[in-house]
Amino acid sequence: MSWNLPNILTLLRIGMIPVMALMFLLPYPWSNVIAAAIFGLAAVTDWLDGYLARLWHQTSPFGAFLDPVADKLIVAVALIAVLTANPSAALAFPVAVIIGREIAVSALREWMAELGLRASVAVGWLGKLKTTAQMVAILLLLYAGPVWVVSAFTVGFWLLYVAAGLTIYSMVLYLLAAWRAVDSQGEST
Known part of the structure; x- marks a missing residue:
């Protein structure tokens, strides 16, 4: 190290x-x-x-x-x-989506690396946007106090849904990129 x-x-x-x-x-x-x-x-x-x-x-x-x-x-x-x-089904849904996606994409990246195709699932601008929305949402959810006249928790809650939507979309893009890379590698052998 x-x-x-x-x-x-x-x-x-x-x-x-x-x-x-x-x-x-x-x-x-x-x-x-x-x-x-x-x-x-x-x-x-x-x-x-x-x-x-x-x-x-x-x-x-x-x-x-x-x-x-x-x-x-x-x-x-x-x-x-x-x-x-703050246990609720409304909060559990985006939490499950985000954590599930992180596990799935990590496994996908590891598998693609084993195939020598890691670059085909590299982080792009959408991943960075997703990460930014996610980090700001979590920061607001942790703080949970008032910000001016609005609740940080409420803003964080809705921003977490935006992050979850971006999470699903970016995961689909990663899966499609991996599929194309594996498919094209199969055609070249």
């Missing part, structure tokens, strides 16, 4: 996960604010570690593996914590 700043930021992000969940689930009026701040900091380190790794030419196989794992872990734990605190 390469001990560089981008990898250290990724490891710190993983370390933030249980702290964020614990803060969110504590019964104090300030716990949501702390949990949202930790999640926001984690989201910034997600962007920063990738940026620095490319800028300083410190990309590594370990970082390429660990970064998406850290992202999926913090998203899943945050969504489960929010659902635990």
Whole structure:
């Protein structure tokens, strides 16, 4: 493993996960604010570690593996914590869609890598848009307080549905890209 700043930021992000969940689930009026701040900091380190790794030419196989794992872990734990605190079928649906998609696409990427076709399921602009909507939604759901005259939870709830829609659409695009890549590889052999 390469001990560089981008990898250290990724490891710190993983370390933030249980702290964020614990803060969110504590019964104090300030716990949501702390949990949202930790999640926001984690989201910034997600962007920063990738940026620095490319800028300083410190990309590594370990970082390429660990970064998406850290992202999926913090998203899943945050969504489960929010659902635990606010159990409802209306919230469970987008949570299940998002977590299910993350597992399915991770498995798809691993399978495509085994076939030597990982580039055919690379992250595109739609994936980045989905991630942005998802991260902002989760941040608002964790905070859950008022923002001006609206409830952050309500805005986060509807934005989570937008993220779930983008999640389904991007998963379909990944599956189609994988299908075409596997199909064209079968034709060339």
